[in-house]
Each structure stands twice: as C-alpha cells, then as structure tokens.
Amino acid sequence: MSSCARFEKNRMSLGIAMALGCWAATAGAMQLSSNPDLNINWDNTISYNLGMRAQGTNDSIGNNPLYSESEYKFKHAGDIVTNRVSDLSEFDAVYRDKFGFRISASLWKDFAYGGGVNNNPGMAYPGVPYSSLNSYSGNHYSSYTERYYQQGADLLDAFVFYKFEINGQPSAIKVGRLTQYWGNALIFGSEGINYGQGASDNIKGAASPGTQAKELAIPRAQILFETQLTPTVGLAAQYFAEYMPTRLPEGGTYLGTVGFGFQGPNLLQGVVPRGNDVMPNNGFHNDYGAKVTWAPQWLGGTFGFYYRNLTETQPWVLLGVNPATGAPNYHLAYGSNVKLYGMSLDRQIGDFSTGFEVSYRHNTALNSGTGPLASDLSGQQGARGDVINVIGNVLAGLSRTPFWNTGSALAEIAFTQKVKTTSNGALYNGVGNSVECPSGSKWSGCSTNNSVALAVQFDPQWLQVFPGVDIDAPMFIQYGLWGNTPSLGGTNQGSMIYTFGLHALIQNKYNVTLQYNGYHSHAGGQTNFGLANGLPSGGPSYYATGNGPYFYNDKGWVSLTFSSSF
Template identity: 30%
Template structure:
C-alpha cells in the first residue's frame, strides 16, 4: 500500500526506498505500486516504492537567550539564519504477499542520506561542549546523515474461522495503535495508545499535525483480533521487543536541551572548588521491560451509528525520565568517591484502562476518550536518582471533530479537524518527595520557588487544543491539484505533570501553513512554513529555561518532493 504522506510537512525524517530499474519488466504498474503477474490467481504480490527529497532552511537568527546558555547553545548555533537545516534523500520500499486474501506477509525497509549534513556542531566558546571536540557521535551520524537503512515491517498474518468467528493473527515486526486520537501532539500523548509503540518524534517535530499512526515505529509482537458477534470484536497484543521513542537529539536543530539523550556523551560539567571542573558523563539507560499486554474491545451500536471502545493495557514507557542521577557512575574525586553520572530511566509496569467512542453528529465525525492510568511516570526534580523517580495516578481525555465542507465559492473542498486534550494528576503513588510540584517536592526546587515553571515545576492540570484545515482546489493548472494545509497547536493551560512524548507546556504553540501540489496524481511538491512560540525565563539558580521545546527562534521553510511507484 502507499506510504501515507505527512500533512502538513516540509521535512520528514521518515525514510523511504526505491525500486531497481533493471527489474521493472517483472511488474505491471498501477498508479501507486507494482503488481507481479503470476499464473496463480490466488496469489497477489505488490511492491510499493516511494522516493522523497526534503530541504529545509532556517528563517530566524539564533537568539542570545539560547546561544548564551550551556543548555541550548549547540543546538542553536549549529545552524545560522538562512542556512540549511536538512537536505535529506528519503527512500522507502514495502512488499506485500497475499494468498487468497487470508494469509501472507509484509516486509518494508527504510533508507536515508543527507549529503549536506556536517559531522560537527558549533558551541559557545564560553562553555565546554556536550560533544567532545564538537564532533557528533555515531548515533547522530546514523539517523541524521547516513547513508543508513533499517528494517521496519516484517510480519506474517493469517485469517481463519474458529467456531463461526473470524480470527486474524499477525506475528512479527509491526505497529498497532488503538484509541481515537487525531493529532499525536495532543491526543496521542493522552490516548489509550500511549507507549503502545515507540514513536519517531524526530518526524513529529517537523510534521506537527501528524497522526499517531504516521509516526509509530514497528516492534516484534503478536496481535489477534476476532469477531465475537456481528457487532462486537476483540483485539489482543503482546510484545516481544522493547524500543525507545526516537527523540530529536541534543545539539541538532530540532533537539531540546543539548545533553539529551542518546547522541551527546556528556550531560554537564561540574566545578568542584580546589579540584577543578569535571565532565559528567551520560550513561546509556537500561531498556524498558519486554512483554507489554493489551486487550481492546469494540462494540458497534448501529441504531445510533456509534462504536464504543474499551481498553486495558500493562506496558513499559517508551519516553523516559530524561535526566536522572546514577550514583557513583561519574568521574572519580578521591579513591572510592565518584561523582554521579546522568542517565535516562524508563517507567515499567504502567497500567491503563480507558473507554472511547466514535460517532457522527450530522455530517461531522466525532470521537473521544477517557482513560485512567496508575504507576504513571511523573515529572521529577533535578536531584532524582535512577531508582527514586515519582509515579502517580492520572486521568486523561480527548475529544475531536472532523468535518468536510464540500464545494463553496472559496474552495472545491475543505476538511477541518479539531482536537482538545487534557490530563489531570489525581494522586502521587511513589517517591512523592521527588515529584516536581511545590506540594510534594522536599528539595526546595519547587517548594521554595512558588512552583515556578522555570524551575521545571509541574501543575496538576494541563489542557491543549489543535486545529487543522485543508482547503483544496482542483485543476488549478492542467493536471495539478492544490491543497493549503493549515495547523495550529496551542498549549492552553498548565505544565503537564506526566512524562509524555509531547511538549505539554503553556505557551508552547506551533503554527503551520503550506501549499501542497499534486501533479497528475503521481508527484507531490509541498512548501511549508512553520513558526513556534514558547515562554522563556530563568530559574532561581539563574539558568536559562525554555518552557516546552526551545524553538522560538527556529521558524523555517521546507520544500518536499515525493513520488510513489
């Protein structure tokens, strides 16, 4: 099937692969894929290939607020105004084999290469860098430069009848998401699908309106779905592999703080009077547990055109406490006495129950969820050690509406989608003294600062909204259709208390406008402008702090070309 294009998007770190031209005589092609011609009518084989090229350029000067901070200088100074953010060649290939539409397998591969990527970054000379000698590590070079490739999907499936009930089994590397979320930046982080798959947050950062399904990374698992009755179906998931969310790495353009997470080998520097300045290393984190379990039921009520969803999951987080202390893992001060190192910690044994629905009100599609989590990782104070991170009980909800407006004098068609999401801390279950909130913190980080957000302190409630619109005009030129994607993401209130794969901080807002040209239903050319807002200030210790992602000086424009064959 065709790889779905992220919209609006100008630079996608999604990776695609092309076909080998010499083999093209083996297929007959339709608009999107190659079908193998075989004599057996029960066999269907399809090879789908996408080629994509992305280019992005920075439109703002680096802000002194960021460049004069040891926390942000490398990510901000490495890309001057009007210089290239990325010039990525993205390649994706997927092969599907089906037998009688009941059995088969799928395999997909990704490859990418950025010929303009520099192997080094730039830091403020006043601060020692998080990358020694300002040289990027192999992790950064793999995902930001290449040439690199990786296996994505690799699974088999079989559908059979069991006692009059249809059963579908899928085994191998694949990606499954449940729930009703529309935008990964909002509902995705507050959905029953939280942590169900690792996420490509590098891609999400550059395509803010992407859905959750567009940024998931496959893992090894077993999935079973069955129709219990004509109106009730049941699904189950068990994972055999754990992998982490793929964050934008520190010291790169879309990175957050320079010390985060798998790229930079140095977390910080600490001066000890009389002994000197020591580099505090970033220690590779322990992986999360394997064996996520989930059960999902769907009940369709035809009389009111509504489907209800009920979910239970027990899982390990794919998003970590990004910076917790690992005692004794840092440099030696005296024989037998070491400074701590810094590592990441992934929460295990998180539990979730949730209920959702999707329905229609008039011509609008409406969906929503409400879920309750316990043992959920909470925002931690800066002195938290690896075994003392806080967890709690939280409530999450989302509501979204999708409406098509059809032809008017202003456009030939338009889709409008809006989503509201929230989360609420109900109680703290463990290590309350390390929860970054003035009602619990005993270190003084929040309790002595009036719960200042610039001290990395959380509120009990957070809410945000996302709105996307896409007016369309057909045949603006012969063979050319035009879409104008518009998107705004607003963090309305609060600083989320939960660890989440999104910047849930009041004032962290994103605005996107684009022009997408579809040429003869074969070629896509997208031009996108993205602008960011976020609050900035200083902690009580004088450290520069950006609430949410530090992107307020990083507006950019991107151009994408994509074709599928």
C-alpha cells in the same frame, strides 16, 4: 474527486490523509506476480526535503550552554538545516487473501549534517569556552546521532499474518514487527489510550509539525490476535516481544532540545558522563493489552473498552552514582508495569466524524527532576502517579464555497488530571515542590495538577487549478490552553506550534509542499550563573527558565518537500 472529499469509515485513514497535506500520490503498486491466487506488490516512495532557517540566533538562547550546540549548528537565517533524501520501501505478498507477509524499510541521507558538532565560539565564563561544555566526546556526533541525522536505515514492518474464521466470524493473527494503534487520539498521543503501545519517532515529528500520532509510531515485535465474537462485538489482544524507546530530538541538531540530549550525546556540560540507561531488555516481557469493541446498530458508532500493561517509552533524565565506582553519571530511565484502563466512542454525527476517549493510567511516570534520592542513589526511578486523560476530536469535510472547492478540518482537545502521586514524590517537578520546582511557578516549566491543550488542522483545497494539478493549503496549530501536563511528553501553557503552507498534487503522482514551521513559548528571566558544575559568573546573559520549548522561539524555518511513489 480528491481522496479528502470523501469520508472513509476508518477515522484513522482519514486522519493520516489529512496529515499528509490531504492528498497522497496514488501510483499503483508494482505487481510482481501473474498468479491470480498470489498477490505480490512492491512500493517505493522517494522523498526529498530541503529546510532553511528563517530566523537568526537569539543570543538569549544561544548563550545558554544547554542549547548553544543546537543553536550554532546552523546559526544564520538562510542556513540549510536539512537536505534530506529518503526512500520508504514496502513489500507485500498475499496468498488467496489468507496467508501473507509484509516487510517495509526506510533509508535516508541528509547532506546538511556533515562537519560534526558546532558550538558558540565565545566564552561561557571567563576562561571557559563553550566548546569545553560539550555534549559529545571530542565534539563529534555519536553513532546514534549520525544514524538518524546523517545517514541510516531502519527496518519497519516485518510480520506474517493468517486470516481464518471462528464460528463463522472473521479472525486474524499477526506475528512480527508491526504497528497497532488503539483509541481515538489523533494528535495528542502522549495522553491517548495508545500511549506506550508503540514508541514514537519524535525526531520526525519535530521536523514535520502536525504529523499525526499513528504516522510517528515505530513498529514493534508482537503477537496480535483479532476476531469478531459476534457481528457487533470484536476482540483484540496483543503481547509484545520487543521494547523500543521513543526517539526524541537530539542535542546538537537544529531541533534538538537540551545539549546533553537523550540517546545521542554522552556528556553533561563536558564533565558528567552518560551512564547505563534503565530500560527493559528485548524479549518477551510484561507488556500486553486487550480491547473489546461493541458496535450496536442503534448507536451508529463503536464503543471500545481497553486494558493495557505497559512500559513507558518516554524517559526520565536522571542523575545517579555508579555503585561500583562512586562516580556520578546521568542517564535515562523508563518506568514499567504501568496499568491503563480506557474507554472510547467514535460516531458519525451528520457530516462530522467524532471521537472521544477517556483513560486512567496507574503508576505512570510523572514529570521529574534529576535527583537522585538518598534512597535511590543510582537513579533508577523518577516520580510516579495516577492520571486521567480525556480526549475529544471532530473531523469534517469542507463543503464547496466561493473560497475553496473542498477540503477537510480536524480539531482535537486533550485534558489531563493528576489524581495522586504514588512513589518518589520528592522528585516530582511540579508546582508546590520547593526542591525540584524552586520558582514555584508553572511559567518556569513546573507541572500543574491538570492541563488542557488544543490542536486544529484546516486544509482547504482547489481542484484542477491547472491541468492535472490540485492544490491545497494545509494549516496546523497546537496550543497549550491551560497548565503543564503532569505526566511525560505533554503540553505547556502558552506554548504554540504552528505551520502553514501550500501543497500541490501533480498528475495524481507527484507531491510538492512548501511550508513554514514556527514556534513560541514563554521564556523566563535572564542569568549568567548557576550551572550545576559550579562555574563562576561573568559570562554573557541568557534565558535561564521558560515554559515549554522556549529554545525553539528563534527556530522558525521553511521546508520544501517533494515525494513520489512507484
């Protein structure tokens, strides 16, 4: 029977299985010890991903200097946008199921990203070529962009653990780099209780729409303690020793956002240099949290109660002035000392596994303009405020019908409400702020006081279609139903991400997936002037505004993925 035909008690385990096209190749780990007291395993998962652009460049997007580098890196339908091979290596050693350690790492090489940055070959304005409005010095990728898009390696998990008992109840402590995920959010991690608990690899998330939040989490050094106080009451606490920002798609790459990007690019329109980012140093600092769970027998589920003090992993992009030289710069900044209070409930109801959570974030980062404020010329902070987030989801197995043998389905809805602005309200990029949101319209990307978004995954499956071959058809859609999220990393009204494909599990070992990835967001009016550097009009017209990632509207692409474990 397929692993997705069964429901596991752990909702997240099921969720991850669904995100992976429901089946995973189940090759046994390589056993490296014959000692019955010592269990040593080494797993490797080799993956190959080939992606091809399915749409040609839309001139209304490609003529915008902010997006021209990402558009023209792979400008034609049929261009190969990724040709990537990777390996995930995992090593575990456990002694008597009490002591142990785990180390995992990934390495990758993408053969599609040679040749550096490409740009629109035309003129942005008379006498001003697009290449002069570059985001990378010398039009060469930075070492950061090369690492994550051309070739690189990453240490993931690296921790030791010890299991013991307190008053006869199981307890455990982990020390090192690991991932811990609290709450019930599966898709909308930016609104979840887990927000900021770990950085998110949105480079991977953009390239694999529908990947769930826990799969995108980047391990982070911490001390984690967990115990059962009673058979029905559990306690967990964590303290962080490392800060990691979220990785976001970089300018000049196929799924890059604005040209000046985030960690990779170092110039704004070829003129304004990248300054020093405002972020906490690594080492022990003020990020910590505690969780209490209560699972009374009469409930048939689990309540969770949470308190966290966190640093934002999503950045503001701000303008500032170097106080030493007076020169302008742009940079990223991350808000710290955000307080989160949360409650969750997960419960099995018949054949449905349901999850609910609500959280209140105090002094969190709000969607902000670039500034700077007269009171903060160096650009240390964006707007801050308080928000309430509510998430509900349901997981279900598909019963046998004439149309499929089995399968799974997931639906999740997220609601965000801004309660108030607590500081730097003049920078809030929201409807009603005539400076940062001059259009006054949510259709230009300005935040609203509340937002609602929906995501659905549907994965019908057919078993033994051919000898040793199971097939499923994973489908995913995420849609902004109402409003633009006031906090960072949320959703936009009318913005849609969708995928559909076919996945085959061969001999319970090899995974092959063919998938189409598409996008649609509202694009605004056209213009050919008004850049921040004051260049004259006279160039080609382009979309000047939009709501959500409208620069993805011509980025539909087809991916073919092969993976196997040994």
